[in-house]
Every structure is written in C-alpha cells, then in structure tokens.
Amino acid sequence: MENKNELERLKKENQLLKELVAKLPVSFTYVNPELELAVCKEKEQHPPSILPLTDSLKTAHPNQRLYLTSANDSFHHTEAFLSDIFDLVAHHIVFIDDQGIITLCNLQAAKDHGVNRDEIIGKHLRELVKIPDEQLLNLETLRTGIEFFDREVLDKNYGILNTRILWREDGTINRVIGTFYFLNAIKEAEKQAIAGRIAAGIAHEIRNPLTTVRGFLQVLTNTSDDETSNLFRNILIPEIDRANKIITDFLSIAKPAEIRSELFGVNSFLINYLGRILESESLLYSIDFQIETDPNADEIQIHGNQDELLQVFLNLFQNSFQAKGSSPLKIKIESKRLENTIQIIFADNGKGMIPSILNHIFDPFFSTKDEGTGLGLSVSRKIVENYKGTITASSDEKGTVFKLEFPIRE
Structure with missing residues (x-):
C-alpha cells in the first residue's frame, strides 16, 4: 500500500512540474549528462518532451546547462511570469543580463536594499547593492562563466550566495541568476547578544567608581578645606571620567553604525x-x-x-x-x-x-x-x-x- 501511495505522489509531482514548465513562455533545452536525459520545449508546446540524451544532443550541449534554443526569443516574458512567484520567496533573487543590467528583482531584495523594485529594473546591479563591481560575485560569474554554490559573503551585507547561468544556444550568457540568503539580521542579533553578555561587566565597572564618588561626596558635605578640594580634583573627577569612558566603549559595541x-x-x-x-x-x-x-x-x-x-x-x-x-x-x-x-x-x-x-x-x-x-x-x-x-x-x-x-x- 505504501509503495502504491508513493507512486501516486510521484505521478502527481511529475504532472505538476510538467504543467509548470509548459506554462513558461520560452523555448529551451535542458540537458543532464549524468541522468542521460534532456527536456526540450518549444514555445507553444504542451507538455514538454523528456527525451533520451542522444549523441547529437551530447555534442551540441556537453554540460548540464539550460539552453535557450531561440536567439530571437526574448526572455522577458518568462521573467514577467516568474516575478509574481519569486515575490513570495523570503530571500533575494536577482536576474542580470550579459551587461550586468537587472532584468528581475524580487520584492524581498528590493525591500532589504531600500529601493523601489520597479525603478531598479533596467539599472546596473551596482546601483542595487551599492558596492564596487569587483566585489560583486554575480558580475564575476558573468565575467568568468563560473557559478558559485553556497558561497559565504560578508561585505556590507552578510549571507549565502548562489549564482546560476542561463546560456544561449550559441554558448553566450543570456542571464545570470543570483540568489542571496540575507543574514544581516542574524549577524546583528549575534552582535547584540555579545553586548548583552557584557552588560554585567558594565554594571560592575560603573558601580565601583560611583561608590567611590558617593563616599567622597559625603566627606565634602562635612568639610570645606584644601583637603576636600584635592579629593575632588584628584579622585572624584577621574573616577567619573573613567565611568563615562567605560560606558562609551561598551555601548559602541552594540550600537549599529556604518563600518x-x-x-x-x-x-x-x-x-x-x-x-x-x-x-x-x-x-x-x-x-x-x-x-x-x-x-x-x-x-x-x-x-x-x-x-x-x-x-x-x-x-x-x-x-x-x-x-x-x-x-x-x-x-x-x-x-x-x-x-x-x-x-x-x-x-x-x-x-x-x-x-x-x-x-x-x-x-x-x-x-x-x-x-x-x-x-x-x-x-x-x-x-x-x-x-x-x-x-x-x-x-x-x-x-x-x-x-x-x-x-x-x-
């Protein structure tokens, strides 16, 4: 019974994936040499074809890649279709073309970077991320053709980056897709946790000088000679200054600031x-x-x-x-x-x-x-x-x- 139920579930999943692929308004070929299979779809074809990987397909497409099979087939229709789906994803998803221009940006990426999603489309990636081109791994993938898998990044942002390439059939890059698991909030939480752990140290360091100040203030209320002035000048003021310095140093750790x-x-x-x-x-x-x-x-x-x-x-x-x-x-x-x-x-x-x-x-x-x-x-x-x-x-x-x-x- 369990095998039968599992088979039914796999059939439904297969049908769902076929229907999703069929709705993509683009022609493509996806090859997987390890599985010896290829998925081929024409723009109006429903459902797509899943074929054995023939020698001709192996020769034309030697790597595990997604090839757009029509040079004149604009990809923006597919991006428009995917945009609503990607807006539901809690991580950053950004597409750039072969010039580094943003063609798709999901709402989470726009929100975390503080930009208007509709206005950033059509602009260079650097205008979204606000860091130099040489530090942008999406652009490095564009330059080198090398994809990144679970790359940990810490520049002005912290997170895990993946990049994937959509290739044209002639071997040139059509799109670089970047997904970014944005962890700035967790990084700040770690920083705040450190600040909390040293709070006891702050209290300890402040308590001692203030106790000293309080004791000598009691002396000052009963004396008014030179000795009192010396105590005020040589002990009380330095202790107060030390307390203020400790507060400043410790709290600077927890205060978010531009690096x-x-x-x-x-x-x-x-x-x-x-x-x-x-x-x-x-x-x-x-x-x-x-x-x-x-x-x-x-x-x-x-x-x-x-x-x-x-x-x-x-x-x-x-x-x-x-x-x-x-x-x-x-x-x-x-x-x-x-x-x-x-x-x-x-x-x-x-x-x-x-x-x-x-x-x-x-x-x-x-x-x-x-x-x-x-x-x-x-x-x-x-x-x-x-x-x-x-x-x-x-x-x-x-x-x-x-x-x-x-x-x-x-």
Whole structure:
C-alpha cells in the first residue's frame, strides 16, 4: 500500500512540474549528462518532451546547462511570469543580463536594499547593492562563466550566495541568476547578544567608581578645606571620567553604525582598546588575562575597523569562558612580527575541542551550545578575511589556540 501511495505522489509531482514548465513562455533545452536525459520545449508546446540524451544532443550541449534554443526569443516574458512567484520567496533573487543590467528583482531584495523594485529594473546591479563591481560575485560569474554554490559573503551585507547561468544556444550568457540568503539580521542579533553578555561587566565597572564618588561626596558635605578640594580634583573627577569612558566603549559595541575602514596600529589596538575592555571582563570573572606585544611590531598597521576586530576577540573571549575547565581560566593574547605578516595569538587553557568539532567551528550555524546561533566564529572569520587575513585554530586537552595573521602594511 505504501509503495502504491508513493507512486501516486510521484505521478502527481511529475504532472505538476510538467504543467509548470509548459506554462513558461520560452523555448529551451535542458540537458543532464549524468541522468542521460534532456527536456526540450518549444514555445507553444504542451507538455514538454523528456527525451533520451542522444549523441547529437551530447555534442551540441556537453554540460548540464539550460539552453535557450531561440536567439530571437526574448526572455522577458518568462521573467514577467516568474516575478509574481519569486515575490513570495523570503530571500533575494536577482536576474542580470550579459551587461550586468537587472532584468528581475524580487520584492524581498528590493525591500532589504531600500529601493523601489520597479525603478531598479533596467539599472546596473551596482546601483542595487551599492558596492564596487569587483566585489560583486554575480558580475564575476558573468565575467568568468563560473557559478558559485553556497558561497559565504560578508561585505556590507552578510549571507549565502548562489549564482546560476542561463546560456544561449550559441554558448553566450543570456542571464545570470543570483540568489542571496540575507543574514544581516542574524549577524546583528549575534552582535547584540555579545553586548548583552557584557552588560554585567558594565554594571560592575560603573558601580565601583560611583561608590567611590558617593563616599567622597559625603566627606565634602562635612568639610570645606584644601583637603576636600584635592579629593575632588584628584579622585572624584577621574573616577567619573573613567565611568563615562567605560560606558562609551561598551555601548559602541552594540550600537549599529556604518563600518569605516582605517589604518590602525596592531599593538596599540591590543593594549589601549581590546585590553581595556577584556581586563574589565577578566576581573569580573576572575580570569588570569595577559597581553604581550612584540616591540618589533610597534609600528605595524593594518587596514580595517577596530570595532569589527573587537567583535572577533569578544567572540573568542566568550567561547573561552564557556569552555573553561576545572582549573582557573587563563587567557593570553600576544602579537608577533613575522617576515611579511603580523600574527595575533589568542590562547586559553580551557577544555579544548575534539577534531570532529574543531573541523566545523567556522561553519555558519554550527554550534555546540543550545542557546548559540552558530554565527560568532563564522562572522569572525569573514571579518578577518575581509582584512586580507587568515584565522586558524588548534586545540587539545591543554586548551585552544587561535592564530590571526594579517599582511603588513608598509
């Protein structure tokens, strides 16, 4: 009975697909050498033909491709037919022609990029995405004829990109179809989660200076000599300034802002920016935290954004804290100048990871924690790669080591 029901379901699905293909207002041939089959359809044909892959078809169409079989057959009728369907899809779907001009853009893509869908049709892809041509993988597919499969992208947007090519029968490209799984909201959620985790650190750091201020204000109410003035000038004001600085630094992590790249010193970043924040976290959670910088790297700069790089190390710090063993947690960050690169090493003495987990820690959505999004290390890797750098990890029972390497900017 189950086999019979399964057969009936497959028949219905086959009929549905045939009817859908038949309604496409375009002539085409789709070949699949692995299955030894081809689907051929003339514009007015109903239903399409499914034929064995003959030698002539193999010769004419050697690859698994979709060929438009009439050079004069305009594809815009098919795009108009598909547009209403693609508007129901929650991801970005964009068609471009052989000049990079947008011929189809679904509503979700237009909404996320903040444009009018009808007005963007007929304009170049760069006007939709607002990034340079050399960074647009759809255009790279157009230039090279190479399709992308589940390519992780992090430029001004974050997501998973796929591209497919519709070929003309003469071997030229008719359309490049790009689908983009838009993950900016999830990336921001990960960022906000980090901000929430350090909220306890903010409260701790603010409470101590305010307690000091309150105590000395009580003294001021009962005294008015020079000693009071010295206390006000040398202790109270610096404590208030320190509290304000901590609030500014921590909240800048959570505040969405336009990412601006700049040259900044590696050692200065580690000591004056990253170190100040992680030292506060370490005091709160009784972590033995150290930073060592290579004097030979004092003048070395990298090009990027300090807030983004801070997010990378906050991710590593949080992972170390969650992986601590029975011994007190120790975290050490150090910089090393190599021949043509600057290396930043982040090491802990946590429980470590087994190889089967270590091999997947940078994969999107991979997480060993029930509450984790699985995007922290994936986003961190893309940030490092955007700075032309690399990040690798090693782990054993003694702890975990992350190594970040960036090219030296002369």
